[in-house]
Amino acid sequence: MTYKATHVLLGFRNSKFISRQVRLNMSQTELKEVPIEVVLEEANKLLRMAGLAGESRFMNRPAVLRLCGPPVEQRRISDADRIRSIAKSTGRYPYVVYAFRGHGGVVCVPDANYYAAEGLYDVHIVDCPDGAVCAELAMHIADLFHMPKPPKEALLRLTDEQSLCERRLLPPSACAATVKKEEKREEDAAPAAPTAVAPAPPAERITASTYDFLRILQEMDQYDKSGRVVPAAPQPPPPDPKTVLKEHGLGWLVPVIEDASVASVVRLVLENEDLRKVLQNSDLRKVILEVAKSGGVVPASPLDEALAKWPPRHREMLIKMLPNSRDLNTLMTALLQYFFNDEQCTLDAVQFIIGVSRDRMGLDCGTAAKAVSQW
C-alpha cells in the first residue's frame, strides 16, 4: 500500500481556520485523510530529533500576536474549498502555531498574518540556541503542514543570511546576490584602509599545506642533529592518591579511598577538618576526586560560580530539607543522599557542600534557610 500526500493546508481565512487535509493516494483511487494528530506528532518528532522539544501553551489571539510580533506576510490563503476548522475536525486541537524564539525575535509558523480567528491557540514555543537549526525546522514544519513557508525577513530573526544560505533555506539566486554584495563591500572597503585607522587584518585560515608543514616540522623536531630520534622524555606518573594522603598525614584515609565514592569522600570531608584543609589545595582535590569517579565529576570551577549556577530545583530541595534537619550534619547527609541518588553530584555540588561545611561555625538551619530563600 503506497501513501501519497496530495495536499495539506493549515491557515486562516475569514475567521475560519483552514483545515489541514492530507489525502492519501491508496491504490490510486481511494483517498483518505491523515488525522491532524498524526501530522502534529510528526512535527513534534521533528522538534524532538533536533533536541528542541519546547513547551506547549494555550494562548488567546492577542497573546499569540504579542508573542509572534507583527506579521511578515501580507497574503491570505484563498483556497476556499479546503477550509475546515481543525477544532471541528478533531474536537480537541485549537489553532496550532509553532513559535521559534531566537536571538533576534520570534518566527511563527504560520505567520501572524493568518491569525484572523478569535479563540484558543495551541502554541508550541521552541527556544532556539542555534537559530539556523530552528530556521530549518520552521521550514520543515511549514512544509509538513503545507503552510506558507516563513519568508526570508522572518528567518532573519533567527539567524544571519549566510547561515540560511549555507543550509539552503534561501533560493540560490538570493544567496548569489548576497555573496556578490559582500564581495563588493569588501572591494569598496579595501581602498579606504590605508587612510583610515588600520583595521585588523582578516583572520587567515590555516590551509592544508600549513597544517601539514607544521606536522612535518613537528616530526622533524623529534630528531636530534645526528639524525637519531630523540626519545620522548618519560612523563612523570600521575601521583598515587594513597601516597598523597600519606604525605599529608592522612594515611588513615587510604582504606576508605580504595573503595570510595564521592559520597564517602565528601562525608569524610565534612567530618574531618584536616581533610578539608587538604581539599582546599586544588591539585590534591583533583587527585582525590579523580579517584571517586562515581559521581560524574566535572572540571573545577570557583565556588562563587557554583552558587550562581545552583539549579532552582536543588535550592527547593535544600529549603525542604532545612526545617527537617536537626543539625548541619543531618542536613548534609540528606543532601548527599539526594545528590548521589540523583547522579547530580558534580564537583560544583561537592564544592558547595564543602563551602557550607567550612562555615559551619555559627551557621544554624534557620540562618541557612533564610539565606537560601533570599537566593
Added chain:
Amino acid sequence: MVATLTPRRIRQLLIDAARDKIPSLPCLWFYVVTNMGKNARRLKESLAQAGGGVAVAEEAGNEAIIPECVVAEAIRRIVLSLINGNRSNWISLDNVKLLVMRYAEKHKCKYEEADEKAVAEHARILAAYVREWVRLLADGRHAGSSEHMTVAQDVLYGYLSQTRYCN
C-alpha cells in the same frame, strides 16, 4: 601541536633539514614554497601568539621563519627531483609554478586552491634562482638556451646535485 614549535625552532629545523642533518619528507620543500613570504610572517605571528605571545615574538626577533637559503634549497630540491640526470635533452624552466605543482603532485602533497595561488605568487621569487642557473649553464649550443629558459637535464642535474645553499 603548533604550540610546541617556536619560530626560532622552525627556522633551525629547516636549516638542519637543508643541510641534511636531519631527515625530511619531500613535501617539506613544497610547503616551504607555499608558506614563504607573507605566509611565513603570518605563520610566525600565529605561532608567537600560540606559544606565549610577547616572549616568543621577542625570542623570534626579526629573523625570518623561513630563511632565504631554505627557499633556495627548496627550489633546488624540487627541480632536482623532476629532472633525469641520465638524459641530455633540454627542458624548459620557464614556468616555475608548473614545476612546483608537478612536484607536489608527484609526492602527493596536500594543497588547496589558496596554496596554488601562493605558489603562483612566489614563483617570481623562485624564478630568480632558476634564471641564475640557466644563465650560468646554458651556452646556447649544447647545454641550453638562456633566451628560452631551457637547459640540458644532465648539465642541470650535475650542477644542482653539487650545490648547497645553507652550508
